[in-house]
Amino acid sequence: MKKGIHPESYRLVAFKDMSNDHVFLCRSAVSTKETIEVNGETYPVYKMEISNTSHPFYTGKMKLVDTAGRVDKFMSRYAKRYDKKNK
Numbered sequence: 001m002k003k004g005i006h007p008e009s010y011r012l013v014a015f016k017d018m019s020n021d022h023v024f025l026c027r028s029a030v031s032t033k034e035t036i037e038v039n040g041e042t043y044p045v046y047k048m049e050i051s052n053t054s055h056p057f058y059t060g061k062m063k064l065v066d067t068a069g070r071v072d073k074f075m076s077r078y079a080k081r082y083d084k085k086n087k
Contacts, residue, residue: 010027011027014036015045017053018048023036
């Protein structure tokens with residue numbers, strides 16, 4: 001590997017899936033402001049909306065996860081175009 005291009009701040013970070021509260025540890029250089037306690041140790045925490053424990057592709061469930069009304073926003077934006085094409 002080339003020297004000087006990789007971050008020096010790799011550390012264990014707790015990644016938390018906010019949709020099902022699953023937490024896993026991984027080495028990362030992501031910047032975080034909050035911490036969480038896992039198995040008696042304190043780690044910086046990075047909160048995610050979706051991970052492999054909640055994503056429909058990995059779970060086999062075809063459940064639509066709508067965060068912050070994204071699907072509604074998409075439908076309202078493109079419904080007008082769809083209606084114009086089909087008239």
